Amino acid sequence: MKNALLAAPIGVLALGMAGNADARSMVWGGKLPLTRGVTSIEGGTGAGLSTWALIAGNETEDGVGGSVFYTAVPLSDYDFSAYGAAIGLFDRVEFSYAHQSFDTGSTGGALGIGNGFTFEQDIWGAKLRLFGDAVYDQNSWLPQFAVGVQYKQAEHDALISALGGEDDSGLDIYVSATKILLEESLVLNATVRATDANQFGLLGFGGDREGGRTMQFEVSGAYMLADDLLVGVEYRSRPDNLGFAEEEDGFDVFAAYAVTDNLTLVAGYVDLGSIATFDDQNGAYLSLQIGF
Helix, strand or coil: CHHHHHHHHHHHHHHHHHHHHHHCCCCECECCCCCCCEECCCCCEECCCCECCCCCCCECCCCEEEEEEEEEEECCCCEEEEEEEEEEECCCEEEEEEEEEEECCCHHHHHCCCCCCEEEEEEEEEEEEEECCCCCCCCCCCCEEEEEEEEEEECCHHHHHHCCCCECEEEEEEEEEEEEECCCCEEEEEEEEEECECHHHCCCECCCCCCCCEEEEEEEEEEEEECCEEEEEEEECCCCCCCCCCCCCEEEEEEEEECCCCEEEEEEEEECCCECCECCCEEEEEEEEEEC
16 A cells, blocks of 8 residues: 555656656756755755755756765764765656664663664655746745655664554655745745654654654745855654654754855754653754765
């Protein structure tokens, strides 16, 4: 059933990609610095916590592009990291992949699962820009809209079940709206996500407290201090499915600096609240992004 749910949206994205491919030849690059966004921890184009309606890479509607990233987030009692890549086709379709690791360190011993125990998951994403243009529709209030899916496969099925999770895989479905106001130097985004993921999926999907998908929200606002420097803030609500540990909403503040047209550094501070009974999980983070 989940494979069927995943196949239908990807089929729609493939049709969109094919239509654009027939209409024009492929070229590389063309976007202004930072108007392509960066890469979220789940692999799709966005900021740190949020997925935006933008499409990966430096390409305009006449080309193809892509990105790779690595993000490290040392929290108070855990260490989180992610890496992955995305490809954008004709500023219309995006396919992405991310691998996430959640190292419990010495906290794993306190939880009874062993020092250094690591939760991991793979995320495959697909996104289709529906209408609107975040950059070039400056005379319109209409933002750029995109719909996407993220199929997540976590490891350690037996442990996830013991913790109260219902499944080790799940499908997030989201709709994003992004607007870049060049005269005001503002970037605004809102995303609505249907998900049952516990801690982004690292602790499985669904639980003894809540089973099916619930609607969650992601909002971002950023200000462009210069063509190559962006500062912003994000808020992301999350499900609270597991009875053994409360899951709280997350927020971050960040700065993105375009070192070159291809290299972007992102640094910030993130607060994810309580994770697996340990409160106040926060810390600085750093992300390296390469786009082409």
